[in-house]
Amino acid sequence: FDGSSLFQLLWNYKLNLTTDPKFESVAVEVCKTTISEIKECAAEELGKGYLVSCLVDHRSNISDYQCNQYITKMTTIIFSDYRLICGFMDKCRDDINTLRCGSISTGEKDVHSQGEVIACLEKGLVREAEEQLGAHAIKDDCKKAIMRVAELSSDDFHLDRYLYFACREDRERFCENTLAGEGRVYKCLFNHKFEEAMSERCREALTTRQKLIAQDYKVSYSLAKACKSDLRKYRCSVDSNMPRAREARLSYLLLCLESAVHRGRVVSGECQGEMMDYRRMLMEDFSLSPEIVLHCRSEIEGHCSGLHRKGRTLHCLMRVGRGDMGAIDPNCQRALQTLIQEADPGADYRIDRALNEACESVIQTACKHIRNGDPMILSCLMEHLYTEKMVEDCEHRLLELQYFIARDWKLDPILYKKCQGDAARLCHTHGWNETSEMMPPGAIFSCLYRHAYRSVEQGRRLSRDCKVEVQRILHQRALDVKLDPELQRRCMIDLGKWCSEKTEAGQELECLQDHLEDLVSECRDVVGNLTELESEVSSPEMITSQRRGTHQQDIQIEALLMRACEPVIQTHCHEVADNQIDTGDLMECLVQNKHQKEMNEKCAVGVTHFQLIQIKDFRFSYKFKTACKEDVLKLCPNIKKKVDVVICLSTTVRNDTLQEVKEQRVSVKCRKQLRVEEVEMSEDIRLEPELYDSCKQDISRLCQNVAYGNAQVIECLKENKRQLTSRCHQRIFKLQEVEMVDPELDYQLMRVCKNMIRRFCTESEGKNVLQCLKQNKNSEVMDPKCKQMITKRQITQNTDYRLNPVLRKACKADIPKFCQSILNKATADSELEGQVISCLKLKYADQRLSSDCEDQIQVILQESALDYRLDPQLQIHCTQEISRLCPEEAAAQEQTGQVEECLKVNLLKIKQEGCKKEVLNMLKESKADIFVDPVLHTACALDIKHHCAAIPPGRGRQMSCLMEALQDKRVRLQPECKKRLQDRIDMWSYAAKVAPAEGFSDLAMQVMTSPSKNYILTMIGAGVAVLFMMGLLCGRFTKRRSIKSKCKCVESVCGGGGGLTYRAVK
DSSP states (O other), X not given: OOHHHHHHHHHHHHHHHHHOHHHHHHHHHHTHXXXXXXXXXXXXXXXXXXXXXXXHHTGGGOOOHHHHHHHXXXXXXXXXXXXOOTTHHHHHHHHHHHHTTTSOOOSOOOTTOOHHHHHHHHHHHHHHHTTOTTOOOOOHHHHHHHHHHHHHTXXXXXXXXXXXXXXXXXXXXHOTTOOSSTTHHHHHHHHTTTOTTSOHHHHHHHHHHHHHHHHOGGGSHHHHHHTHHHHHHTTOOOOOSSTTOGGGSHHHHHHHHXXXXXXXXXXXXXXXXXXXXXXXXXXXXGGGOHHHHHHSHHHHHHHXXXXXXXXXXXXXXXXXXXXXXXOOOHHHHHHHHHHHHHHOTTTOGGGOHHHHHHHHHHHHHHSTTSOTTOTHHHHHHHHTTTSTTOOHHHHHHHHHHHHHHTTOGGGSHHHHHHHHHHHHHHHOOOOTTOOOSSSOHHHHHHHHHHHTTOOTTXXXXXXXXXXXHHHHHHHHHTTOGGGXXXXXXXXXXXXXXXXXXXXXXXXXXXXXXXXGGGSOHHHHHHHHHHHHHHTTTTOHHHHHHHHHSSOOSOOOSOHHHHHHTHHHHHXXXXXXXXXOOSTTHXXXXXXXXXXXXXXXXXXXXXXXXXXXXXXXXXXXXXXHHHHHHHHHHHHSTTOOSHHHHHHHHHHHHHHHHHTTOSSOSSOHHHHHHHHHHHHHHTTOGGGSHHHHHHHHHHHHHHOTXXXXXXXXXXXXXXXXXXXXXXXXXXXXXXXXXXXXXXGGGOHHHHHHTHHHHHHHOTTSOGGGHHHHHHHTTTOTTOOHHHHHHHHHHHHHHHHOGGGOHHHXXXXXXXXXXXXXXXXXXXXXXXXXXXXXXXXXXXXHHTTOSOHHHHHHHHHHHHHHHHOGGGXXXXXXXXXXXXXXXXXXXXXXXXXXXXXXXHHHHTGGGOOOHHHHHHHHHHHHHHHHOGGGOHHHHHHTHHHHHHHSTTSOSSTTHHHHHHHHHHHOTTOOOOHHHHHHHHHHHHHHHHHHHHSOOSSHHHHHXXXXXXXXXXXXXXXXXXXXXXXXXXXXXXXXXXXXSOHHHHHHHHHHHHOSOHHHHHHHHO
């Protein structure tokens, strides 16, 4: 006989043994009691071998010892030959012939075994399930028989003859101490499947068996036994005639029981342990999922070949699914999503071996406070995603898994637990393993966050616990755009257009926020909603919830920003972070401490970005939105940009204040928050978009090396005001006008003079802070930097009366009365360069101002007399002369009026007419009050005290007193005072020649201050007496004239109508 014929002869011999009635008759005798107990076997037709096969099927229920022994022996014979049970030959003969499974394989095997043929049929079944090229469609009856054979061999691996011989050495190597029976050897071998020492033949046999388990869970003895009662309890096991029926598949069993666990139902620990083993098995070997093998073939060949072991291929496919390695077939994407749901690694990270190995060190350091296997481990890893504790391999594996978890809300067990009631109520969800076409898994989270921040009036709000979880997810998704399915779908075009170069953590969302106005509408909506919610992520509910749980990381605002800002938080904001009194307090604290030494560049950039995003829409600022929502709807409807809303509300507040209305239209809580927003906006020019846009060109030209923070760019523009473009100049003028009315909005002033304000101005109202600082400017304890800043603001105020609100109010009647010609030339948004104030100064010298206005001009005169820079007109006209004649005085650190004194002394040397006129005006002003002449006042301080103490200052009274004392030979003045007075007289004499009196009052003043005052007054008095005497004489002469002559005179003057005039005179 040749080999083939011999094989056929042996095979037929074994077949005859199986159907031999002798074996059946022995079974009837030995197992009489058992047959009567097992109704199915009692009903079998005799003579076809079915009875023995039935007893083999039910051998686990045989309690009779002799029957059990006999059937066990028969099992070995039957299993050795195609497991010829229940007419196996009849059902599979055609498939065996087609697949050529009857051929004898070379190699060591049991002489009675035809396990190779069974293995061949099992591989054919797997190839068909995976729809491999050229796969043969096995008949359904044969499929059922194959699966039944596999099931019956599930408790003892010796019964799977092919696997037994393929893995005999591996069993000795890895599972030597594992007892056979109840599937223990199978499980042991499965656990070592990817060990380097595992033989390829055994690995292949194990994989085939695992694939059969994936098609029918009953092929796993331990799983079927452990979960039998739970499957019945939760109606997961439904009888079916088809071996690959949906209910029999491992995936269905896992989904059904996982659903029970997630719903809080009790599933036995033994069953859960078995489930975890097989979930891990699915994650380790992608080939156990026929859908992935079928639909992801090209992706595996193109990107993931050679990575089969330990779940690496699956993670590679996940990376392809994220879009990191090109496009992925939609069917492959769906297969991956299905597998992730079946394995459910979100519930226990240890199921994902690749992730577990990659992240072990991170878990040991960053998450050691969390119980091993707790779902919060994944959340903890996400919190440390871009920190120094994270390692690169863990980062990649984590993002690959989170991409798929993010696309099905059920895969985050904490979110599902807290939100399942809300999801059912608001989003019409079904069970954990059920989906709805109306509400697919990816849409549920979108539905939840749409309800997260609805007002009480809107109703249908999330529960508190669910809202906290939604915030946690949002916070984590902010780290990577790909973790937000809706954002990625709606913003695909914009991401490519605006953010293709943004590859670092969190940059893509920041980029979309930066380009909010440029995005397409559907992308703009989703980015806007996310940004609004992001501003609320630091809510007290969330912090409280975390403290109740095991996760102790403060999840606040935005992860990367909080990590970067840790030093500032610890030093300046720890109380706020610990207590979280109100939502948004922590960010407010960071903004206020943006320029502390602990603030690093990363944190500063992040805080500024947060501020820049907030100005795009007032909803993005949670505290502002909460405090002012009603006010905005009432007073500023249809305004969306935060900066415009702030302007609208602050304008309303100012108007109400100026009009002194009884009840302010803007609520108290909104006014309080409005002040915070206004101060924050003043810190960085970019937070005021219109000002920034108007001055961009000037910034790049004049302030290119100046940092944006601390209002430094704004200060730079102010200092270079004369060189600004018209548009920018107008904006800066308007800004200064607002700051002078409300100095608390002057960020640089408030920052530089912070300590001095505490020292001198604690009792002053905010609007009077600058006035208070000016009054204390020359105090010995005044900080030099603050003094310098005050001087800058004084210089600014003196350029235009509109920038000095106190002066404007005091002189509101005097300005139009005396300086209307200047006002006629003025424009609404550019400085008058001190012309109005110069006009008022001259009228002060003439003593023609109202008392309130006079008081304010007196202050300005005193200040500018000490520092020439406070006189804009003098600055404009005398800059060159000062450089030429008074360089040392101008360079002095302390301004004590020495530059003005130098100009007065060098009056004859001044060449420029404009400058000469200004110096003459100074001399004229000094006559009005000695305080306006600080050098003279200092020199004559003792003499004023001795000789003029009883004379009140102002209106030139003390100056006149000193002049009289100078003329009085009985009075001895201090030499320095006498010298200075004589110099002033000479100056005034020269001034009178150069600039003659413009009016009677001017003339009178010149006379009163003249050294020849007594002589002039005597002569004037004599002249007046002569005129009086002549008047008397003329009066008598006219009385002696006749009435007739008078009448003629009157008639000649009056012309016609003399009769009427005459009668009238008569």
